[in-house]
Amino acid sequence: MPFPLYLLALAVFAMGTSEFMLAGILPGIASDLDVSAGTAGTLTTAFAVGMTVGAPLTAGLARNRPGRSSLLGSLLVFSAAHAVGATTSSFPVLFASRVAAALANAGFLAVALTTAAALVSPDKKGRALAVLLSGTTTATIAGVPAGSALGTLLGWRATFWAVAACCLPAAVGILAGVPAHRVRQEAADGPALRSELAQLTRPRLLLVMLLGALVNAATFAGFTFLAPVVTGAAGLSELWVSVVLVLFGTGAFAGVAVAGRLSDQRPGAVLAVGGPLLLIGWPALAALADRPVALLLLVCVQGALSFAVGSTLITRVLYEAAGAPTMAGSYATAALNTGAAVGPLVAAATLGSAVGDRGPFWSSGLLVAVALLIAFALRTVIAADRSAEALR
Incomplete structure (x- = not known):
């Protein structure tokens, strides 16, 4: 894989740490700012909504600008925020x-x-995406648990400062290693923006975006509220939150690594095996949350399955949006973060119910079930699109 991919992954590590870190410091934010845990959880939704709206907007505005300057500017604004x-x-x-x-x-x-x-050949998009997402999964293994521990020892504000600081070496790496003009060349040579936006009328593209959003909603519904489960239902101390986050991140890293090698050529196999297992895993996690050993094991498994299935679906978005070379990434980003916005809202609504702290896991299972039902009901859409492609 080209070296610039790893520089991008470094920046994604800093951003992934920020996106996921609230799972470990949510109680501290709620206490310090005198809001409920559910209200503090809306910070995850705020981030996801900004991502969903911002992805196509910023991609459209930046399509005629050099890729390096767009990446660098975004990273510096992120640090300042x-x-x-x-x-x-x-x-x-x-x-x-x-x-x-x-x-x-x-x-x-x-x-x-x-x-x-x-930066890679057309048949290696899945492997390139796996390298990029390794920044996110490494964040869940190292960055998020470290941020959680830092928040426990020094307060949640220290975690925010650490993320801001991590962006600076990533910015230097992008400035030094990412080509200045190559990334945006396709905007000048490729289709017009209107043509790229027209890709969103393709049924199969919309379907994989919807499925990716639902699976990611399930991931964020459970992940965002891990800390209350660890310290509540499982009865463990706050420092165990970091351990649980490491286990989730380790599973996520393994899931992306495996899916990255399969999602280009055998995406159906990943989804057919991973989807049902993911559906079983969330209710199992809810039922066994008061048993620490089972909780630790299932968190790792669910991290692997969530990211294997989710990254495969997002890879399919890139393939289905091949006719939108400068906007495809924004479609994938919008799908991911629509799910990240919806998931915590659904999960937060269950916290005051009879199921209590375990409610987010039950809601994750429900969201995966909806995804599988839609995939089954609309399987003819996929078959029809494939037949049409075969005739072209």
């Missing part, structure tokens, strides 16, 4: 800073996904 978040004592300001960070992250990731696909 975290500095603001670290210094505020107002929840609305923190909320706004998360939206600003999300817009910057959306611009970065939309261009980075397109860059990753452009």
Whole structure:
């Protein structure tokens, strides 16, 4: 894989740490800013909404700009937003800073996904995406648990400062290693923006975007509220939250690594095996959350399955949007973060119910079930699109 991919993955590591870190520091934010855990959880939704809206918007605005400058500018704005978040004592300001960070992250990731696909041959998009997403999975293994531990020892603001600082070496790496003009060349030589947007009328593209959103919603529904389960139902201390996050991240890393080698040529096999197992795993995690050993094991398994199935679906978005070379990354980003916005809202609604802290896991299972039902009901759409492609 080209070296610039790994530089992009470094930046994705910093951004992934930010996106997932609230799972470990949510109780501290809620306590310090005098809001409920459910209200604090809307910070995840704010970030995801900003990503969903920002991805196509920023990708469209940046399509005629050099890729390196777009990536660098987005990363610096992202760092500045975290500095603001670290210094505020107002929840609305923190909320706004998360939206600003999300817009910057959306611009970065939309261009980075397109860059990753452009730097490799057309049949290796899945492997390129796996390298890029390794930044996110490494964040869940190292960055998020470290941020959780840092938040426990020094307060949640220290975690925000750490993310802001991590962006700076990534910015230097992008400036030094990413080509200045190659990434945006397809905007001049490729189809017009209107033609790229017209790709969104393709049924199979919309279907894989919807399925990717639902699976990611399930992932964020369960992941965002892991900390209350660890310290509540499982009865473990706060420092165990970091251990649980490491296990989830380790599973996620393994899932992306395996799916990255299969999603180009055998995506159906990944989805056919991983989908049903993912459906079984979330209710099992809810039922066994009060048993620490089972909790630790299942968190790792669900991390692997969630990212294997999710990354495969997002890879399919890039393939289905091949006719939109500069916007495909934004479609994938929008699908991911629509799910990330919806998932925590669905999960938060269950916290006050009879199932309590385990509610988010039950909601994750429900979201995966909906995805599988839609995939089954609309299987003829996939078959019809494939037949049409065979005739072209």
